[in-house]
Amino acid sequence: MSKTMSEKILARASGKKNVEAGDIVIANIDVAMTHDLTGPLSVQSFNEIGTEKVWDPSKIVIPFDHQVPADSIDSATNHIIMRKFVEEQNIENFYDVNAGVCHQILPELGHVVPGEVIVGADSHTCTHGALGAFSTGIGSTDMAMVFSEGKLWFKVPETNRFEISGQLNDNVYAKDVILNIIGQVGADGSTYKACEFAGETVSNMSVSDRMVLSNMAIEMGGKTGLVEPDEKTIEYVKARSNKPYKLFKTDLDAPSLNIIDIDVSDLEPQVACPHNVDNVKPVSEVDVEIDQVFLGSCTNGRLSDLRDAARILKGKTIAKGTRMLVIPASKEIYMKALDEGLIKIFVEAGALVSAPCCGPCLGGHTGLIGAGEVSLSTSNRNFKGRQGSPEGEVYLSSAAVAAASAIEGKIVVPQ
Ligand SMILES: CC(C)[C@H](C(=O)O)[C@@H](O)C(=O)O
Ligand code: SF4
Incomplete structure (x- = not known):
């Protein structure tokens, strides 16, 4: 049967032949990210669970970005808690105060490849869908379970696919496109839907610009914000990562797919x-x-x-x-x-x-x-x-x- 990208990725990650929107699956997590602000609660909950060692220290990424350099005694304390956790658990991918914002450094430093399931204790984790991964924000306590088991349950989402056409005017950018879309559908216009961004306008965009679209999927309630991987994605990923990847695309006759046409040829700068x-x-x-x-x-x-x-x-x-x-x-x-x-x-x-x-x-x-x-x-x-x-x-x-x-x-x- 025809399937969406999200259904295909979640089927792969949960070891099933077929899953469809509405199913509950338990997916193996490929990357788990938490940062200086949400990390301490994940660590506390992890300690409460009582598991001694995280499931896979190579799959956890911990950047410090929200309060860096420490802007208060409380944030300095959070940093100490997280550095200690990193050391105790041998977390391989730790980025201290000098690396950058989590959603930028994850793709930039090769932690994101197409076809993965990525969770982050931060709502804008949907950004990484721009590389064709199913990537979503989760709570700190859910993250503790991921640290312990390497798995998490998901309800497979339906998909809102925005088919975007038209050439952008001068001084009109991906940000104007996504603001315009959110203005049209509303802040709850894609609640628990996988948002897909497709069409000629998106194909013409750089990977960076696609990240702008995916980043804001959560601002219309989206579970994730996906772009089908193409040559640009592969070029971006190959330059940064040696992880194996898998390319998934949406079948346009998938039953759980809702297509929304957007023409941006006359779009003006938006605010x-x-x-x-x-x-x-x-x-x-x-x-x-x-x-x-x-x-x-x-x-x-x-x-x-x-x-x-x-x-x-x-x-x-x-x-x-x-x-x-x-x-x-x-x-x-x-x-x-x-x-x-x-x-x-x-x-x-x-x-x-x-x-x-x-x-x-x-x-x-x-x-x-x-x-x-x-x-x-x-x-x-x-x-x-x-x-x-x-x-x-x-x-x-x-x-x-x-x-x-x-x-x-x-x-x-x-x-
Ligand atoms: C601090 C963190 C929980 C939060 C988020 O999840 O998005 C922040 O990054 C934000 O943008 O509001
Ligand atoms: S939206 Fe992005 S830059 Fe802003 S606080 Fe959240 S993660 Fe940081």
């Missing part, structure tokens, strides 16, 4: 307005002054984003009364941005550049907003209080809109 990710408008309809611009995060802190922003900021100055924070998503991106002279452009324009971390994305540190202030951010969430004061406001956009707006001091369409 998600406070306080929900699905409150999306074209930038041209918004007239808002901004106090802070944040360029970074696991959504848009990649090299292509820094390049897009630097192209616009080169030789310009950030508006008086507006501040801009730039945080590359990983060490590799940071070093390439240094080599290419991008960091110099940002600093000259008046931006503050920080070492890779989640930073202000979740209002953790490195630049929070106060009451009455407005942030324009390239990240993925704009809930009340997300970046500091609950009396502040957060707008979400592409890197290009963020850079152009930093120069004007208000949200504008890049020229």
Whole structure:
């Protein structure tokens, strides 16, 4: 019978010939990720289970990214707990405070290959579906079970496949596409569905841009965000990983598949307005002054984003009364941005550049907003209080809109 990618991957991982949407399966986990913020609770729950050793220390990846370098005594304590766990359990893939944001370094450092089942104690683990893996966020206590058994139960999801067609206009990016989709279907528009991104527009996108789509699948309730692997995926993976991989594609007549056609040929730059990710408008309809611009995060802190922003900021100055924070998503991106002279452009324009971390994305540190202030951010969430004061406001956009707006001091369409 015809099947979706998710059904095929979950069948493989659970050792079954056939599974279909709605089935409950117990899948073997290929990669389990937890970080400095959600890790300590997983460790505590793991200790409560009483298993002495994790099921496979080579399959666990632990990056520190949310509170790095430690921004409080509590976070320093969390780091100590996690470093101790890494040592006791001989975790092979541990990345301390200097590596970058988990969802960037997992694919970049070769931990993600097509066909795998990946779980992370972080909701944006759906990002890795961009490489054709079934990848999803789980809770810290579920993670403790994975540490112990290497398996987890899943209800096999139905699939919403977004068939995206049309060539993107200048200054329109993957971020505008995904904001527009979420605006159309709503924040609950794909609840517990595997979201697939397909069509000519997606085929033409780089792997980095596909990650932007997959990253935000959770913002419409998606269980995962998948892109069928193609030559670009294979090229990306082969350059970074020597793990074996398996390519799965969706049969277009699969019974659990719902196809949604999206034409982006006339799409303008988009912005998600406070306080929900699905409150999306074209930038041209918004007239808002901004106090802070944040360029970074696991959504848009990649090299292509820094390049897009630097192209616009080169030789310009950030508006008086507006501040801009730039945080590359990983060490590799940071070093390439240094080599290419991008960091110099940002600093000259008046931006503050920080070492890779989640930073202000979740209002953790490195630049929070106060009451009455407005942030324009390239990240993925704009809930009340997300970046500091609950009396502040957060707008979400592409890197290009963020850079152009930093120069004007208000949200504008890049020229
Ligand atoms: C801290 C973590 C639990 C959280 C998540 O799961 O997404 C964070 O990364 C976020 O983006 O809000
Ligand atoms: S960058 Fe933001 S969205 Fe991504 S993992 Fe960190 S806090 Fe979560």
